[in-house]
Amino acid sequence: MKPQDKRTLDRETLSKGKFIQSFAAGNQLPNDLPEVAFLGRSNSGKSTLLSSLIHNASIVKTSGKPGSTTTVNYFQIGGIYLVDLPGYGYAKRSKNERGQLQAAIDWYLANTKNLVAGFLLLDCLRSPEEEEFKIAELFAQNHKPLSLLLSKADRLNQKETSQVVRKIKEFENKFFEVQFISAAKGKGIAPLVERLNSLGASSG
Numbered sequence: 174m175k176p177q178d179k180r181t182l183d184r185e186t187l188s189k190g191k192f193i194q195s196f197a198a199g200n201q202l203p204n205d206l207p208e209v210a211f212l213g214r215s216n217s218g219k220s221t222l223l224s225s226l227i228h229n230a231s232i233v234k235t236s237g238k239p240g241s242t243t244t245v246n247y248f249q250i251g252g253i254y255l256v257d258l259p260g261y262g263y264a265k266r267s268k269n270e271r272g273q274l275q276a277a278i279d280w281y282l283a284n285t286k287n288l289v290a291g292f293l294l295l296d297c298l299r300s301p302e303e304e305e306f307k308i309a310e311l312f313a314q315n316h317k318p319l320s321l322l323l324s325k326a327d328r329l330n331q332k333e334t335s336q337v338v339r340k341i342k343e344f345e346n347k348f349f350e351v352q353f354i355s356a357a358k359g360k361g362i363a364p365l366v367e368r369l370n371s372l373g374a375s376s377g
């Protein structure tokens with residue numbers, strides 16, 4: 174192994190991904206490592222993606238019943254934190270509950286010390302709506318790059334993929350980049366890991 178290979182976020186490092194802690198509004202957030210935030214509506218595939226990134230399904234699922242908390246959950250792989258932010262867009266929830274979810278996201282963005290990038294998941298069969306554009310706006314205000322990850326891309330056949338690729342042109346300027354991803358089939362995972370490396374994961 175060449176010396177530089179040791180610093181990359183390889184399979185071995187990924188398998189050592191771990192849950193760090195859940196934080197609630199008012200808590201002091203970590204400030205020792207760069208961190209990337211993962212956001213998305215309920216059912217966007219966020220937990221599945223995080224599980225596949227850290228090669229440990231159980232710790233992501235058990236860190237909080239999916240979508241049911243307003244906590245901000247920190248995981249670490251290599252030298253970077255992956256921060257699982259509360260879900261949003263729960264049509265069935267009360268206005269008050271949805272307000273709490275939004276407040277937790279706002280609190281995190283106002284208090285994070287080392288945020289270097291965000292990844293917003295959106296089911297590839299949907300188009301970004303008010304909530305997604307609001308998050309894009311928040312990241313732009315904070316001068317942080319926000320990637321839109323079109324999730325569950327394995328559900329699209331070739332024709333549908335081309336249709337979505339055409340549709341992306343309408344909103345791609347709102348995001349740092351737009352990428353297809355499929356945690357189920359591994360599509361788009363390698364470039365994402367590459368990106369995490371470039372953001373600091375490999376220096377831990």
Ligand SMILES: Nc1nc2c(ncn2[C@@H]2O[C@H](COP(=O)(O)OP(=O)(O)O)[C@@H](O)[C@H]2O)c(=O)[nH]1
Nearest residue numbers: 214215216217218219220221239325355356357
């Ligand atoms: N086909 C497909 N389904 C997925 C993929 N990722 C997640 N799902 C499904 O989408 C649903 C929601 O996933 P989950 O990770 O719990 O979403 P979360 O609410 O954003 O955390 C579950 O039924 C998953 O099995 C994917 O890459 N491909």
Ligand SMILES: [Mg+2]
Nearest residue numbers: 219220239240
């Ligand atoms: Mg979840």
